Each structure stands twice: as C-alpha cells, then as structure tokens.
Amino acid sequence: MSNHTPTPLSQAWLDTLQAGGYRITRPLQVIVEILANSTRALGPVNIYDLARKEYPKTGLVTVYRALEKLEATGLVQRVHQADGCHAYLRAANGHEHILLCSLCGQVVYFAGDDLSDLIARVEGQSGFTIQEHWLQFHGLCANCQ
Numbered sequence: 001m002s003n004h005t006p007t008p009l010s011q012a013w014l015d016t017l018q019a020g021g022y023r024i025t026r027p028l029q030v031i032v033e034i035l036a037n038s039t040r041a042l043g044p045v046n047i048y049d050l051a052r053k054e055y056p057k058t059g060l061v062t063v064y065r066a067l068e069k070l071e072a073t074g075l076v077q078r079v080h081q082a083d084g085c086h087a088y089l090r091a092a093n094g095h096e097h098i099l100l101c102s103l104c105g106q107v108v109y110f111a112g113d114d115l116s117d118l119i120a121r122v123e124g125q126s127g128f129t130i131q132e133h134w135l136q137f138h139g140l141c142a143n144c145q
C-alpha cells in the first residue's frame with residue numbers, strides 16, 4: 001500500500017461521507033482519491049482498474065457501492081456518454097455545466113449559460129414554470145481533434 005496524503009478535495013469528500021454515516025474503508029479512500037482528482041469522466045470499470053493499482057483487493061462491487069454513496073451524498077454526478085454507457089465525475093459547483101470529450105472523456109466545467117430567453121419562450125408556449133435544467137455538451141477536446 002502506498003503512503004500518500006489525501007488532497008484537500010478528497011479529504012473534504014471523506015469528511016462528508018463520514019458525516020453521512022459511511023464507514024471509510026481503504027478501497028473507498030482510493031476510489032475517492034481517483035474521482036476527486038480526475039479530469040476525465042470515468043466508467044465503473046475504469047475506476048476499478050485504477051483502484052486496483054493502488055489497492056489490489058478492490059472489488060468491482062465495492063466500486064459500484066462507492067459510486068452509489070458518492071452519488072447519494074451529491075459529491076459525484078453521473079454523465080451520459082455518446083455510447084450510452086454511464087460515467088462519473090465530480091459534481092459541478094453551483095450552477096456549472098460540463099463539456100465532455102466523446103473520445104477521451106476529458107471534462108471541462110463552465111459557468112454561465114444564456115437560457116433565459118429560451119426558458120421564457122418555452123414557458124410561454126407550454127404554460128409551465130420551469131424550475132431546473134440539465135445541459136451537457138459533447139464534443140472533441142483540443143487533443144482529440
């Protein structure tokens with residue numbers, strides 16, 4: 001087992017999980033470290049492969065359970081990929097949206113969208129009051145073009 005200090009973000013996640021009543025095991029620490037510091041959306045099998053390098057006894061079921069806990073506590077969000085598989089990445093801070101590279105999974109968060117005209121038009125046409133929206137862009141990052 002390698003000896004490393006958690007980054008401030010992964011320590012904050014571990015504190016949140018602990019406050020939520022979850023037991024902090026070594027595999028959970030490793031999975032948190034991977035996801036908190038990843039610049040790419042990762043699928044469960046990617047996470048499993050990375051976690052096993054750090055802690056070989058990590059099981060795939062453990063990865064799925066950790067993802068459930070991290071999603072339930074709002075630390076991680078699930079994203080849809082072009083191939084229909086789910087991947088996971090750190091949850092956005094406040095009102096941010098993501099750009100996701102369709103080839104390598106690199107993620108960029110951006111703040112600010114200009115949907116107020118669109119929302120007003122759709123509300124006017126439908127009679128709805130719109131409360132929230134999901135927005136995710138897919139494309140090719142600078143390295144993959």
Ligand SMILES: [Zn+2]
Nearest residue numbers: 101104141144
């Ligand atoms: Zn890319």
Ligand SMILES: [Zn+2]
Nearest residue numbers: 095097113135
């Ligand atoms: Zn928005």
